[in-house]
Amino acid sequence: MTAEPTAVVRPRNRKQLIVAAAGRVFSERGYHAASMEEIAAGVGITAAALYRHFPNKYALFAECADVMVDRLVAALDEVPADAALTDVLAAVTRVTVAHRASGGVYRWESRYLNREDRHALAAKFAHVVERVADVVRREHPLPDEHLRATAALGAIGSITTHHASIAQRRVEELLLACALRVVATDPTAAAGSAHLVELPTPPVPRTRRSEILAAAIPLFERDGFANVTNGRIAEAVGLVSSAIYRYFPGKADILAAACLQAAALLAQAVEQNLRGVDDPHDALVALTATYVAYSFEHTALTSVANAEIGGLPTALRQTLVIAQREHIAVWEQQLRSARPELDSRQARALVHAGFGVVVEAGRRLRWQDSPAHRDAVAAFLMAALGLCPLVAPGRAKARRLISAERKSHAVEPLA
Known part of the structure; x- marks a missing residue:
C-alpha cells in the first residue's frame, strides 16, 4: 500500500x-x-x-x-x-x-x-x-x-x-x-583634545575626474546613492550625461573611488599623527582626535560610506574593506598594548563600539563642528575603549607642536 x-x-x-x-x-x-x-x-x-x-x-x-x-x-x-x-x-x-x-x-x-x-x-x-x-x-x-x-x-x-x-x-x-x-563620562573631560591633531588638506579638484568625485558625494549624502542619476552628477560639473562614462564605468565606480580617496586621507592623517608617539595611551589619544576630526570635517563622505558601501559590487567593495580592516588593525594593536587583558576579538569589538559612539553622538550634535563638540565625542570614544580621556598638559603641548610642524602636509589626489 x-x-x-x-x-x-x-x-x-x-x-x-x-x-x-x-x-x-x-x-x-x-x-x-x-x-x-x-x-x-x-x-x-x-x-x-x-x-x-x-x-x-x-x-x-x-x-x-x-x-x-x-x-x-x-x-x-x-x-x-x-x-x-x-x-x-x-x-x-x-x-x-x-x-x-x-x-x-x-x-x-x-x-x-x-x-x-x-x-x-x-x-x-x-x-x-x-x-x-x-x-x-x-x-x-x-x-x-x-x-x-x-x-x-x-x-x-x-x-x-x-x-x-x-x-x-x-x-x-x-x-x-x-x-x-x-x-558616566563628562562631555568636557577631554577638553582641548580637538586641537591635538591636524588633518592633511583634502586635494583640490583639478581634473574632471576629481570634480566628479567632489560633486557626487554631497548628492549621494542628501538623496541616497540609488536616487542620484549619472545625469545629475554630470549636470553638477557641467557635462552631458554620456560624458561621465569617459571617466568612470558607472555610478558605483564613482562612489568607490571617492571612498578610496577618503580612506587614503584618513590613513595619511593617522600616519602623520602617530609619528614619534611610542606610548599606547598617547597613540590612542591621537587616533581618537584624528578620527573625530576626520568625522566632523568629512561628514558627507563618512555618512555615505557607512550607508552605501555594503551595496557596492563585491569587486569594488573589497578594496575598501581591506582599507577599513587595516585602519582598525592600527587601533587594535594600540588598544591591546594599552589594555593587555583584552584579546583581539574584544579589542576589535571595542574599536567598533568607539566608532559607533562617534556616529550616533555626531548625529545627535547634527555634526555642528566646534571644539566643544569634538572634545565631547573624543571623551566618549576614549571611555568606550576603557581609557582615561585626559591628556597631561606636557603631552598635549608636545602633540600640538608636532601637529603644527605637519600642518603644511597635504594628501595627494588619487584622481
Missing part, C-alpha cells in the same frame, strides 16, 4: 521569518541592492509566496526598519521604572546582540523610508533615548544626559555594523560595560 504524501504545513510564524530574513539582507546589502527573490530564498519560499505577506519591497522594508526599534521599546517597557541603569542598558544590549544580523536597518537605511514612516521611526527611537536618559540623569547628573545616552546606544548598536566573531555572552558583557562607561 502506497503511503499518502505528507502535506507541507506552513509555519505559523512565517511572517516573522520573512521579516528576520529581510532584515539580514537589507542590513548586508542595502535597500536598493536587496531583492525580493533573495529574501524569499532565505526563507525557503518563492517570491510569489512572499508577496502574499507583503505587497512590495517597500512594505517589507518599512516593517524591518520598525521591528528593531519596536523590540527595544518593548524590552525597556518590561524594565521597572525605578530600575538601575545597568538593568536598563542590559535590556537594550540583549535585544541588540540577539538580533545583530538584522538590527542595523534602522540606523543606515531609514533614509529610504517615506517622510511619515521616517518620522514615526524617529519618534520611537527618541522614546528609547528618553528612557535611557532619564536613568542616566538620576545616576550620573553630568551635562547633557541625552547626548550621553545616545552615545551609549551607539556603542551597543555598533554590533550590527560588523562581522567580528565573538560569543554572545562575552559581547553582551563587553558592550554593557562599554555603554556604562560612556554614560
Whole structure:
C-alpha cells in the first residue's frame, strides 16, 4: 500500500521569518541592492509566496526598519521604572546582540523610508533615548544626559555594523560595560583634545575626474546613492550625461573611488599623527582626535560610506574593506598594548563600539563642528575603549607642536 504524501504545513510564524530574513539582507546589502527573490530564498519560499505577506519591497522594508526599534521599546517597557541603569542598558544590549544580523536597518537605511514612516521611526527611537536618559540623569547628573545616552546606544548598536566573531555572552558583557562607561563620562573631560591633531588638506579638484568625485558625494549624502542619476552628477560639473562614462564605468565606480580617496586621507592623517608617539595611551589619544576630526570635517563622505558601501559590487567593495580592516588593525594593536587583558576579538569589538559612539553622538550634535563638540565625542570614544580621556598638559603641548610642524602636509589626489 502506497503511503499518502505528507502535506507541507506552513509555519505559523512565517511572517516573522520573512521579516528576520529581510532584515539580514537589507542590513548586508542595502535597500536598493536587496531583492525580493533573495529574501524569499532565505526563507525557503518563492517570491510569489512572499508577496502574499507583503505587497512590495517597500512594505517589507518599512516593517524591518520598525521591528528593531519596536523590540527595544518593548524590552525597556518590561524594565521597572525605578530600575538601575545597568538593568536598563542590559535590556537594550540583549535585544541588540540577539538580533545583530538584522538590527542595523534602522540606523543606515531609514533614509529610504517615506517622510511619515521616517518620522514615526524617529519618534520611537527618541522614546528609547528618553528612557535611557532619564536613568542616566538620576545616576550620573553630568551635562547633557541625552547626548550621553545616545552615545551609549551607539556603542551597543555598533554590533550590527560588523562581522567580528565573538560569543554572545562575552559581547553582551563587553558592550554593557562599554555603554556604562560612556554614560558616566563628562562631555568636557577631554577638553582641548580637538586641537591635538591636524588633518592633511583634502586635494583640490583639478581634473574632471576629481570634480566628479567632489560633486557626487554631497548628492549621494542628501538623496541616497540609488536616487542620484549619472545625469545629475554630470549636470553638477557641467557635462552631458554620456560624458561621465569617459571617466568612470558607472555610478558605483564613482562612489568607490571617492571612498578610496577618503580612506587614503584618513590613513595619511593617522600616519602623520602617530609619528614619534611610542606610548599606547598617547597613540590612542591621537587616533581618537584624528578620527573625530576626520568625522566632523568629512561628514558627507563618512555618512555615505557607512550607508552605501555594503551595496557596492563585491569587486569594488573589497578594496575598501581591506582599507577599513587595516585602519582598525592600527587601533587594535594600540588598544591591546594599552589594555593587555583584552584579546583581539574584544579589542576589535571595542574599536567598533568607539566608532559607533562617534556616529550616533555626531548625529545627535547634527555634526555642528566646534571644539566643544569634538572634545565631547573624543571623551566618549576614549571611555568606550576603557581609557582615561585626559591628556597631561606636557603631552598635549608636545602633540600640538608636532601637529603644527605637519600642518603644511597635504594628501595627494588619487584622481
